[in-house]
Amino acid sequence: MLRDDLKAAQINAMKAKDKERLAAVRLILAKVKDRDIELRTGETPADDDAMIIEVLQKMGKQRRESITMYRDGGREELAAAEEAELAVIEEFLPQQMGEGETKAAIEAIKTDLGATGMKDMGKVMAELKARHGAQLDMSKASALVKASLS
Structure with a gap:
């Protein structure tokens, strides 16, 4: 399950003392938890992985937009930080169609x-x-x- 993969990635990043990756994985887990809380009031989702993929796609889209805005504003260091987060997010997404x-x-x-x-x-x-x-x-x-x- 994708949720288990995310938790394992968090543990591996902690063990490797990879602060940037750990921060990105924690951010993903926080967004997934937020979505879990939102869904408590509604119907139960049929597929947990589908919900997590939806969250990851939304996060990826936000990062791409941020990268564009930072580059347009001449803030290359912020764009680089967003690209690093985007790379971690894309690791957990299924292979995209060409x-x-x-x-x-x-x-x-x-x-x-x-x-x-x-x-x-x-x-x-x-x-x-x-x-x-x-x-x-x-x-x-x-x-x-x-x-x-x-």
Whole structure:
């Protein structure tokens, strides 16, 4: 389970005295715990790993945006710190699909749904997320779907 992998990574980072990695793993575990608390009031999630992957994807997206902003502002040292955190976050994410694989998946979904134009974009995106959500950056996939349907 992914949660166990995160806890093991935390212990290994402590033993190795790797402060940066330890801080990043603790940050991930804190976000997962926050999400656990949020979900206590709602329905129980069916898949714990899916919830953790969702949290990791959100954290990765935030880091990428921060890196861009820091670079635009000339704060290279802060961008480097964010990149280090992003590298740790990406270690726990499943292997992401390449652009070619993503395009092939989009075409398969378009064929299955009979999607022809932009009016079908919502259906295609929903199906793409259902089938391949953990393996895709949905913002990049959105641009590919839009290009494919126009």
